[in-house]
Amino acid sequence: AMLKAALVILVQERKPPVEIFRRLSHMVRAEQKRRFFVTSTIAVIDLERSEMELTNAAHTPTYLVRRGEVLEIALTGHPLGALGDRYGERTVPLEDGDVAIWLSDGIVEATDDAGEPFGYERVQQALAGPAPSPTVVRDRLLAAEQVFSGGRAGEDDKTLVAMRYSRAPGEGSGTAAE
Numbered sequence: 001a002m003l004k005a006a007l008v009i010l011v012q013e014r015k016p017p018v019e020i021f022r023r024l025s026h027m028v029r030a031e032q033k034r035r036f037f038v039t040s041t042i043a044v045i046d047l048e049r050s051e052m053e054l055t056n057a058a059h060t061p062t063y064l065v066r067r068g069e070v071l072e073i074a075l076t077g078h079p080l081g082a083l084g085d086r087y088g089e090r091t092v093p094l095e096d097g098d099v100a101i102w103l104s105d106g107i108v109e110a111t112d113d114a115g116e117p118f119g120y121e122r123v124q125q126a127l128a129g130p131a132p133s134p135t136v137v138r139d140r141l142l143a144a145e146q147v148f149s150g151g152r153a154g155e156d157d158k159t160l161v162a163m164r165y166s167r168a169p170g171e172g173s174g175t176a177a178e
Helices: 002-012 017-030 119-127 134-149
Strands: 040-046 051-057 062-066 069-073 088-093 099-103 160-167 174-177
Touching: 002 017, 017 040, 017 051, 040 099, 062 119, 069 088, 069 119, 099 134, 119 134, 134 160
Parallel strands: none
Antiparallel strands: 040 051, 051 088, 062 069, 062 099, 099 160, 160 174
């Protein structure tokens, strides 16, 4: 709750993503009660330039589904609370109809009966294909993970965010939608 409140304030103050992560990391390190780490990704969508600026603090890759193909955007970086303050950064051009996906490691680490993890390769396979909406892409990935894991609840949370980028007809800027 503390990190979420701080994040909201820093975003409202329009701080750059790297500064946001440095401040949040300092808060995590200052926690005296217990030692923990937090992974995170910040995506800033520039609608005028049709770009997505990604900053990563040791979180799972961001995925981009474009014309049925999957681009895995894996960035290195320290988790929040670690001793280092280096974060992965990359700017990705966006095209009309792109679907961006962010997910927690609970999906990647979901296991089958034999204990084998779902893994990144299966994530990419499940995301591949037509992307008429972010809902279709989301449901396709969650269904594949459920079949693989036999519907068992995992040990970690399973969080997924999907967003479609659309160019407004006749406009110079895009919209992040759905």
